[in-house]
Amino acid sequence: MRLVIYAVVLLTILSAVIANWFVPRVGLNLWTLRKVSDVEFAVMREDAVRLVRGGLVRGALQPEDRYFVVSCHGKPVMLVDNSMERLVIVLFADRWIDVPCAVPLMLHWSGRIVAERVGA
Structure with a gap:
């Protein structure tokens, strides 16, 4: 019976080690800032299209769209x-x-993000 208990404990530890090794660790950075005007948001999207290297900016194709996603x-x-x-x-x-x-x-x-975070 002891051998079965030791085997189960060893298998549990081994499973935890393997899961810890292969489970992706996602870092998430979240900034909330004051809402910007449609014109400012359009400029932000243009900045993204201009500055993202080797990536793609999707969304906000229509003036009423209020989001975009950057993919690398x-x-x-x-x-x-x-x-x-x-x-x-x-x-x-x-x-x-x-x-x-x-x-x-x-x-x-970053200048804008830092300035708004300090002012908040």
Whole structure:
């Protein structure tokens, strides 16, 4: 009976180690800022299209659309949403997603993000 208990405990520990090794770890950065005007949001989208290297910006094709998604190498890495009462920027980052394509954009926006976070 002891051998069965030891085997179950060993199998449980081994399963936990394997799961910990293969389960993706997602880093999530979330910024909420004051809502911007439609003109400011259009400029933000143009910045994204201009500054994202090797990536793709989707969404906000129509003037009434209030969001866009930045994808790098076919994987979404950033969501920018201005549809509610706040501007929300979500950056998904982990070791499997190549985020460097969005770095120039985040550097461009960082002054605004820091200024609003300090003022809040």
